[in-house]
Amino acid sequence: MIKAKILSDKPRNSLLFFLFLFPSVFAFIMVIIIPFLMGIYYSFTNWNAITGTAVEWAGLKNYLAVKSDITFLHSFLVTVAYALMNITVLNVCAFFMALLVTNNLRLKGLYRAGFFLPNLIGGIILGYIWQFIFNNALPSFGGMIGFSWLKEHQFLADRYLALLGIVIVGTWQYAGYIMMIYVAAIQGIPDSLLEAAEIDGVNYRQRLRHIVFPLVAPAFTVSMFLTLVNSFKQFDVNYALTAGGPSGMFMGKALMTNEFLALNIFQTAFAYRQLAQGQAKAIIFFVVLAAISLIQVRANKKKEIEM
Numbered sequence: 001m002i003k004a005k006i007l008s009d010k011p012r013n014s015l016l017f018f019l020f021l022f023p024s025v026f027a028f029i030m031v032i033i034i035p036f037l038m039g040i041y042y043s044f045t046n047w048n049a050i051t052g053t054a055v056e057w058a059g060l061k062n063y064l065a066v067k068s069d070i071t072f073l074h075s076f077l078v079t080v081a082y083a084l085m086n087i088t089v090l091n092v093c094a095f096f097m098a099l100l101v102t103n104n105l106r107l108k109g110l111y112r113a114g115f116f117l118p119n120l121i122g123g124i125i126l127g128y129i130w131q132f133i134f135n136n137a138l139p140s141f142g143g144m145i146g147f148s149w150l151k152e153h154q155f156l157a158d159r160y161l162a163l164l165g166i167v168i169v170g171t172w173q174y175a176g177y178i179m180m181i182y183v184a185a186i187q188g189i190p191d192s193l194l195e196a197a198e199i200d201g202v203n204y205r206q207r208l209r210h211i212v213f214p215l216v217a218p219a220f221t222v223s224m225f226l227t228l229v230n231s232f233k234q235f236d237v238n239y240a241l242t243a244g245g246p247s248g249m250f251m252g253k254a255l256m257t258n259e260f261l262a263l264n265i266f267q268t269a270f271a272y273r274q275l276a277q278g279q280a281k282a283i284i285f286f287v288v289l290a291a292i293s294l295i296q297v298r299a300n301k302k303k304e305i306e307m
Contacts, residue, residue, distance in 0.1 A: 062280035098182030116176035127240025185219035
């Protein structure tokens with residue numbers, strides 16, 4: 001009789017699950033899937049978003065134009081350089097912050113909240129705040145302490161220092177969020193395991209290398225994936241802090257030296273009104289990012305098994 005009641009409740013439970021799931025699935029389809037499929041279609045046309053203009057099939061014309069676009073190639077290289085620096089600096093800072101706030105430290109809850117707080121500030125606002133710091137606060141501070149280079153040098157006017165500045169801002173904003181992932185992983189390590197190692201005379205560095213690192217390996221996989229995707233998709237801080245600048249030369253062409261892929265796509269579509277070509281760049285961007293992300297996750301998963 002109980003079995004019959006369970007079977008009779010299954011259709012009802014399935015309907016309830018569907019009703020609860022439907023709003024999220026509907027929103028995902030309408031906001032993500034349909035625009036994505038439309039974007040793929042528009043990338044093969046001459047679409048310019050002007051009402052009344054006929055949309056004509058252009059084939060691979062937009063993709064071939066991207067192939068010969070030096071600015072897109074430069075943006076890709078700069079984005080890769082930024083991603084490598086940002087992933088490294090951000091994860092190292094986040095992990096050591098997590099180690100700090102998981103020790104027996106007074107007010108560690110306050111430190112966690114303070115480290116996480118910058119993540120709540122919007123990227124555009126954050127970019128303008130740090131633009132003021134780099135352009136005004138740092139030169140003034142350099143004058144106060146007698147550091148002439150800091151006083152006279154424009155941080156965001158140098159292509160390499162400007163890229164470093166974006167890394168600093170990105171780390172300052174996002175490290176607290178990644179820290180919480182590492183905190184959860186570190187707190188999941190059994191205390192008995194660490195206590196046994198301490199009784200056996202294992203020092204802190206050895207515990208960190210042989211116990212903590214292997215057990216938080218899944219957190220490294222997740223954190224590196226998030227920072228990789230976030231680095232490649234960087235737009236708001238790039239736009240607000242440097243607007244892609246300063247200008248420079250690449251393969252004999254004048255361009256913006258710190259214009260990342262997302263900003264390059266934005267400029268192509270909305271500044272130069274080449275929406276179909278911008279959409280083609282976005283599709284290429286998606287494919288490249290998906291491939292790199294899959295390779296990164298697979299490589300990290302192998303390291304988890306080895307550990």
